[in-house]
Amino acid sequence: MRHKVEGETAYYHLMSRTVGGEALFGDREREVLRKMIWQIAEFSGIRVITYAIMKNHFHVMVEVPGEREVSDAEIVRRYRVLYPEPTPWQPMRAEVLESHLMDGTPQGDELRARLIHRMHDVSWMMKTLKHRFTRWFNQSRERFGTIWSERFKSVLVEGDRWALRTVAAYIDLNAVRAGLVEDPKDYRFCGYGEAMGGGRRARKGLQIVDPDMAGYRQTLYGVGSEERPEKCSFDRKTAVRVLEVEKGKLPLSVVLRCRVRYFTDGWVIGSPDFVRKQVEGGAQPGVRPRKAHLMRGADWGGLSVGTGLRKQLFR
Template identity: 70%
Template structure:
């Protein structure tokens, strides 16, 4: 049975979102990853959901996002976002931005309906992911003369506390995806992630990461441990050795080492933050669904800085 997605109403909230290709197949080369990267920025700008960081891989992608509490949008802003999403008329959205602008400013009956419909699609992670995946699937299938699904099941989401340490830890896990996959040794060399784009001068990527650290040098220390320029911890132990210590010996390792392993807390933990945050969010479900966690679970394997999750995840926690 699918769990009800956790949402916070009338308060700025943060989520780690992830979706994988059907059967986990490596379907995306450089061109496909670049198209998806551009679509992420395009769709997020319309929705008003801010991208903190992201990673586009060969068979999946991750987003860390901020959903604002103030969802009021002016007519001028609706038109600006509409132009971003629909720079030219399409078969499924033939209306030009100029026509929309006229309806909104004159407050016609059609304008009232359009305003309600368009703002109803904003500030919503479900709409963001649905639209992003649909748009990419249409482009991908057309470019390959292909039909059929591109993505497997529903996207995964983890509600993250707005605390800077919690956000920074999740962001680092996302930006280190290409390192874990063996595609690069340094995430700054991977152009399809927020950190790589920010180091390359990307304005939006830099702005997103500014939420987790005041500058990229400070954030790099989280990626690599003490010393932003050195990677000694990374080379001191292989990923295979790290997984053995974490799983067979139930030991602990430096955070920057553990972040180079796949850690299910970040994709299946349901809620991530301080014990107080996890407990409060667990008890706030209006339906009292029994599958929701009733207590926080401390994160194991490293010094996570008092972070907990809402799901114990006893099996295959590290890989």
């Protein structure tokens, strides 16, 4: 999948897991990773909608803007965000970059092109995030080697508010599914928890999904239904029985408290037309084409997924 679509605003759910699913991240590690997500996204010109950092993996949902014009002043500002101090890997100070850009030197032209090339690209953002965190993690433990199991997973999400809200809620409910908290606002390492704790950036991110947050809270808590779902997770065995044996459906707020493969192993999520266009546009010669399927198991509000997943909805 291309991760730099010129002239179009795009939304992605991104996820990466540690080697072997090992629980490497305590509070300190999760806090460092949280700060790095905001820092590298800001340099990239990518907006974080929400995120969740767990003990062995993390999720982040982002908006990549369609407008890509970046002034020299903005390049310098973003450079300062990414490199507040010189490093062995980037010894140049922001003042030097600013001077080259203002004077129009050949080196300035080269630096401008190189820095802009790294912006508005989730592949570069995730590669840099994982590399920086690995370097910090290894240095803090006097170890070496990778801590990540594979390349990050990426799901393209339609910019429709319902699709964005559903995927964002799935991300923010990670700690509830894991049994770490009963209420997502109590988990400090997710976008909703940070927003409810007064984080302005996190609140602005979630306002992309729902400006007044009321509808988003409905999706998180199921407050629009007659009966509120159980406080933690819905037993996988029970969920599979309802879906596979009884051929029934579960309330959306309950399903979002299960680990649903659509959100990590799918390819694209959105309305049937949106998914169909993405599937047809991404077809490659000699490769079995993906198909658009209506999401099953709950009332998903008409959402479809571009994937071959038909069984094992829950992991």
